Amino acid sequence: MILDSISTGDIAALCRGSVFLATGGGGDPHVCQLLVERALTTRGPVALAAVETLPDDAWVIPIGEVGAPTVSLEQLPAGDEPVLALDRFERHTGRRASHLVSFEIGGANSVVPLLAASARGIPLVDGDGMGRALPEAQMMTFSIEGVAPTPAVAVDHLGNVVILETTDPVLYELQVRQLAVAMGGMIFTAEHAMTGREARRAIVPGTLSFAVALGRILLGGQGDAEQRLPELAAVFAGSQYGALRPLCTGKLSDLDRRTVGGFDVGELTIAPFDGSAAVTVALRNEYLLARRGEEVLASVPDLLTLLDLETAQPINAERLRYGQRVLLLGIGCPPHYRTAKALARVAPRCFGFDVDYTPLS
Amino acid sequence: MILDSISTGDIAALCRGSVFLATGGGGDPHVCQLLVERALTTRGPVALAAVETLPDDAWVIPIGEVGAPTVSLEQLPAGDEPVLALDRFERHTGRRASHLVSFEIGGANSVVPLLAASARGIPLVDGDGMGRALPEAQMMTFSIEGVAPTPAVAVDHLGNVVILETTDPVLYELQVRQLAVAMGGMIFTAEHAMTGREARRAIVPGTLSFAVALGRILLGGQGDAEQRLPELAAVFAGSQYGALRPLCTGKLSDLDRRTVGGFDVGELTIAPFDGSAAVTVALRNEYLLARRGEEVLASVPDLLTLLDLETAQPINAERLRYGQRVLLLGIGCPPHYRTAKALARVAPRCFGFDVDYTPLS
Numbered sequence: 181m182i183l184d185s186i187s188t189g190d191i192a193a194l195c196r197g198s199v200f201l202a203t204g205g206g207g208d209p210h211v212c213q214l215l216v217e218r219a220l221t222t223r224g225p226v227a228l229a230a231v232e233t234l235p236d237d238a239w240v241i242p243i244g245e246v247g248a249p250t251v252s253l254e255q256l257p258a259g260d261e262p263v264l265a266l267d268r269f270e271r272h273t274g275r276r277a278s279h280l281v282s283f284e285i286g287g288a289n290s291v292v293p294l295l296a297a298s299a300r301g302i303p304l305v306d307g308d309g310m311g312r313a314l315p316e317a318q319m320m321t322f323s324i325e326g327v328a329p330t331p332a333v334a335v336d337h338l339g340n341v342v343i344l345e346t347t348d349p350v351l352y353e354l355q356v357r358q359l360a361v362a363m364g365g366m367i368f369t370a371e372h373a374m375t376g377r378e379a380r381r382a383i384v385p386g387t388l389s390f391a392v393a394l395g396r397i398l399l400g401g402q403g404d405a406e407q408r409l410p411e412l413a414a415v416f417a418g419s420q421y422g423a424l425r426p427l428c429t430g431k432l433s434d435l436d437r438r439t440v441g442g443f444d445v446g447e448l449t450i451a452p453f454d455g456s457a458a459v460t461v462a463l464r465n466e467y468l469l470a471r472r473g474e475e476v477l478a479s480v481p482d483l484l485t486l487l488d489l490e491t492a493q494p495i496n497a498e499r500l501r502y503g504q505r506v507l508l509l510g511i512g513c514p515p516h517y518r519t520a521k522a523l524a525r526v527a528p529r530c531f532g533f534d535v536d537y538t539p540l541s
Numbered sequence: 542m543i544l545d546s547i548s549t550g551d552i553a554a555l556c557r558g559s560v561f562l563a564t565g566g567g568g569d570p571h572v573c574q575l576l577v578e579r580a581l582t583t584r585g586p587v588a589l590a591a592v593e594t595l596p597d598d599a600w601v602i603p604i605g606e607v608g609a610p611t612v613s614l615e616q617l618p619a620g621d622e623p624v625l626a627l628d629r630f631e632r633h634t635g636r637r638a639s640h641l642v643s644f645e646i647g648g649a650n651s652v653v654p655l656l657a658a659s660a661r662g663i664p665l666v667d668g669d670g671m672g673r674a675l676p677e678a679q680m681m682t683f684s685i686e687g688v689a690p691t692p693a694v695a696v697d698h699l700g701n702v703v704i705l706e707t708t709d710p711v712l713y714e715l716q717v718r719q720l721a722v723a724m725g726g727m728i729f730t731a732e733h734a735m736t737g738r739e740a741r742r743a744i745v746p747g748t749l750s751f752a753v754a755l756g757r758i759l760l761g762g763q764g765d766a767e768q769r770l771p772e773l774a775a776v777f778a779g780s781q782y783g784a785l786r787p788l789c790t791g792k793l794s795d796l797d798r799r800t801v802g803g804f805d806v807g808e809l810t811i812a813p814f815d816g817s818a819a820v821t822v823a824l825r826n827e828y829l830l831a832r833r834g835e836e837v838l839a840s841v842p843d844l845l846t847l848l849d850l851e852t853a854q855p856i857n858a859e860r861l862r863y864g865q866r867v868l869l870l871g872i873g874c875p876p877h878y879r880t881a882k883a884l885a886r887v888a889p890r891c892f893g894f895d896v897d898y899t900p901l902s
Contacts, residue, residue: 340707342716351701358719363712
């Protein structure tokens with residue numbers, strides 16, 4: 181089902197679906213959900229524009245937050261950061277945005293641009309720059325498809341503003357990451373601006389509508405995670421994602437997590453209920469690589485999602501707790517990430533893992 | 542002797558005097574010295590403006606480099622960073638600079654603004670923002686006297702540009718430090734712009750002329766460091782600095798130095814020739830605290846300078862080598878740093894040392 185607008189009543193489903201697609205990252209959406217619900221209740225729905233309908237001369241500005249997801253639980257947004265970033269971006273470039281778009285359909289970043297779209301009465305594109313969440317800016321499909329990262333504007337909850345001009349995508353990622361570290365761990369940026377012509381190629385399409393549909397299924401219905409697997413598999417079967425596969429069911433027996441250089445990094449261990457060998461999941465903001473011993477069960481860019489076993493709800497990494505009973509899922513990534521140029525940015529070796537990418541599907 | 546302009550023939554003396562006043566930091570001036578000498582040979586002398594003659598409506602822009610001094614030995618400047626920073630600063634603020642000024646009369650930062658002043662044909666103020674070198678932006682007299690750090694522009698040797706707008710001096714320091722880390726370890730900034738009225742209060746006056754005079758004495762004459770002490774003491778006796786005092790003569794018996802968070806931090810140990818207990822000097826870009834056991838010999842904001850014992854030349858920290866024979870000097874700081882509001886930014890406790898400041902003089 182393709183939505184042509186997004187209303188207060190869609191936001192809870194959008195957030196829940198986005199936590200599922202966030203593969204552990206994207207930032208906790210709770211506070212942003214409340215802010216967006218209030219904005220849409222006050223000002224009405226935000227129009228959604230389908231990627232394929234964008235005119236060549238549209239001017240699409242991605243807006244989102246950058247930082248370690250754990251910080252999103254402690255450093256709360258003021259709510260006006262997205263529109264401040266947009267205002268300053270437009271003032272610096274002298275050009276008004278026709279549309280906004282999300283960095284990633286993951287956690288808080290799915291709803292962050294809605295705050296600016298609502299405040300300014302402009303449409304949001306039904307799509308995003310990852311089709312999931314990933315930790316670094318150069319991993320966005322915008323960047324992979326050649327959109328320049330800057331001019332970019334970074335703001336914080338105190339209204340401090342930084343404007344960046346650099347053409348190197350990896351340097352840009354280093355800069356915004358270090359700025360996030362300096363500015364309390366979380367900043368909001370407007371960046372990777374693109375024309376409609378570029379956007380049609382660079383945006384993963386339809387992901388907002390998909391996340392709402394997925395979220396409605398997660399929020400409704402009965403049964404534990406295993407019982408609801410067929411229902412979830414059916415949603416993905418008709419999508420641009422690959423097959424959904426249960427990888428392991430067990431208990432979180434270890435959780436090693438630190439905030440390093442502006443990222444949450446670490447590893448979690450699942451002790452399977454069937455007594456088989458432990459499964460480890462490596463983390464860098466997102467769940468990236470699931471292994472049983474040396475055997476790779478699934479890896480980035482395919483999606484890894486942890487569901488709470490009893491409630492069947494997705495768990496973002498900053499809410500993981502020792503002893504939780506979980507179902508680990510692997511899901512094939514959207515086609516944007518199956519190309520050689522995309523894999524050069526997001527294959528397991530890009531994260532320092534000494535394994536090749538073997539598609540799950 | 543007060544200079545009214547600075548020529549090619551002054552630069553070697555300026556750099557040598559600045560390394561002395563840099564108390565170990567400020568960055569190695571060698572490459573900047575060559576760049577400035579070439580600029581002044583081509584375009585002629587740069588006019589110097591005395592602080593007290595600045596008109597109220599002058600618009601004075603400090604320009605300098607930010608980063609760990611060790612990096613200055615490896616990441617060489619392109620040479621056009623200072624004028625690029627100035628150009629972008631003026632374009633962002635819509636106001637032309639009437640004068641430039643140095644962050645610190647220390648190492649490379651004494652000569653960096655000469656590159657922009659020469660390229661643009663505008664005068665440099667005879668003075669600086671520290672009267673020595675210190676590691677952090679909020680420690681500059683500009684900041685202590687209430688000049689806002691931003692708008693500020695940071696550039697690197699590749700021409701990447703970052704514009705900052707933040708009013709908090711400590712946050713600003715964190716931002717530029719983290720940007721330096723992201724951008725290869727060294728950036729050039731234009732910041733803390735001030736009117737002539739502010740500049741007359743906020744600038745430590747006459748330090749460029751003083752550094753040239755000091756440098757001429759260091760470069761000329763005969764004798765080892767101990768023999769030349771009376772000559773050096775005489776230069777300081779007639780200055781705004783306090784007394785110059787030899788603290789210890791010995792051999793560098795230990796050198797513990799790392800680059801952490803964009804700073805060079807560590808400690809060096811001097812084994813005195815007279816067999817007395819070892820003297821340690823704590824380092825954070827600059828030499829900050831000299832102790833013999835628990836006894837404080839001298840501390841920031843007073844100056845600590847290491848001279849090579851045989852040549853009587855000052856040694857910046859990134860050029861220290863195990864086994865060097867040195868004379869450690871303590872020198873009273875300029876009056877700008879003896880006020881309560883200045884000590885709130887630069888006393889030993891601001892660097893994490895659990896000691897009070899006891900003036901050397």
